[in-house]
Every structure is written in C-alpha cells, then in structure tokens.
Amino acid sequence: MSDWRALFRARRSVRCFQSRPLPRALLVDWVEAARLAPSAANRQPLEFIIVDDPETTALLFPCLRWAASISPRGDPPPGREPAAYIVTLVNTAVRDKGYEYDVGAAMMSMTLAAWAEGVAGCWLISVDRERVRTLLSVPETHVIDSVLALGYPAETPQAEEGTGSVQYWKDDQGRMHVPKRRREDILHFNRY
Numbered sequence: 001m002s003d004w005r006a007l008f009r010a011r012r013s014v015r016c017f018q019s020r021p022l023p024r025a026l027l028v029d030w031v032e033a034a035r036l037a038p039s040a041a042n043r044q045p046l047e048f049i050i051v052d053d054p055e056t057t058a059l060l061f062p063c064l065r066w067a068a069s070i071s072p073r074g075d076p077p078p079g080r081e082p083a084a085y086i087v088t089l090v091n092t093a094v095r096d097k098g099y100e101y102d103v104g105a106a107m108m109s110m111t112l113a114a115w116a117e118g119v120a121g122c123w124l125i126s127v128d129r130e131r132v133r134t135l136l137s138v139p140e141t142h143v144i145d146s147v148l149a150l151g152y153p154a155e156t157p158q159a160e161e162g163t164g165s166v167q168y169w170k171d172d173q174g175r176m177h178v179p180k181r182r183r184e185d186i187l188h189f190n191r192y
C-alpha cells in the first residue's frame, strides 16, 4: 500500500487469521523495523524473540488473552490462530524503567511494516508472563513486555466514528467494530 492514509485507516487489530505460514524473512524484516525505531536517549533496551515453529506457537497461544471486554468472543477460533509471534523483551541491564515509549515505537513499527505487506497483527499485553518465561527460556534479567501476534487476516474489523463510547463490539455476523474518538474531540490548535 503506497498511500499511507489508506494504510493507517485500514489497520485494525486482527484476532482471526488464515492458516497460511509466514515466511521467516518477513518476520526478520519487521524486527528490523523495530531495531531502527526511535529509542529514548538511544539506549535501545529492547530484544525480540520470533516464535514461528508450530509446536511453540501452539504452546504460546494459551498464554495470551484476547479482547478481554468481549471474552471469549474475541478469541481466535480453532484453526484461525496466529501464524507467528514476535515477543518484545526489555533488557533491564540497559534500562529498567521508562522503556514503555520504546516498546510503543517498536510495536507500532512492526505492526505497520507487517500491515503494509498484507499481514495483520494484534498487540497483546494480557500475557501469562511466568508461563511465557518458562516456555521461551527468557532470563530473569529481561522483562517480557508485549507480544505481537501475526498472520494473514481472516477478518476485517471496522473502525467506527463518534459512537460516544470506546467499547468495541462484534455484530451478528461476527464482525468487530472499533469506535474511534472524533477528531474534533481530540484535536486542538495552538491552545487547548
């Protein structure tokens, strides 16, 4: 997608995926987008684990919680789980607080790089970190911050304007609707 407006408008968190594998080269490319992202004081405390082997993806899946406010309707249905994950870690020897901005920049860089290739993601912080630490042998020196679930999309969630609520919902056809605050409610010029 060359039109960045269309790219940003269409991007949604996706929780239902095609059972098509993701080439590892693409996953590495998206980590490259994160590696090059801005970092406070250029400290670069983040590290990443690509999880793409079917056995480990199957074990990681139950460690994650999806769209909690409509649970379990937001869960990926059987056979529609993510094809791969990128787990974002923080090396606390490099930075042990104030790293969340770096995580945000990295996660969105990866999400948008993937989306530009037709691959959807869902950023997850509802993660059973103890189980993930054991499963992926993450050392105690590293915080498990976020997980990016990835795959070719099998749903097309829809952004909604001005519903007066921030609560997302699924309609009778199972389509997710995601309200966004209206521009006039959040944008100020020169002063509040």
Ligand SMILES: Cc1cc2nc3c(=O)[nH]c(=O)nc-3n(C[C@H](O)[C@H](O)[C@H](O)COP(=O)(O)O)c2cc1C
Residues within 6 Å of the ligand: 011, 012, 013, 014, 065, 066, 067, 068, 074, 122, 123, 124, 125, 126, 127, 157, 168, 178
């Ligand atoms: C920091 C952060 C944490 C999130 N954690 C979860 C999560 O644990 N599980 C989940 O299903 N979605 C999670 N999301 C996705 C949000 O629910 C989603 O971005 C929001 O509903 C807006 O939808 P959209 O991304 O389609 O615009 C998270 C998003 C962010 C930015």
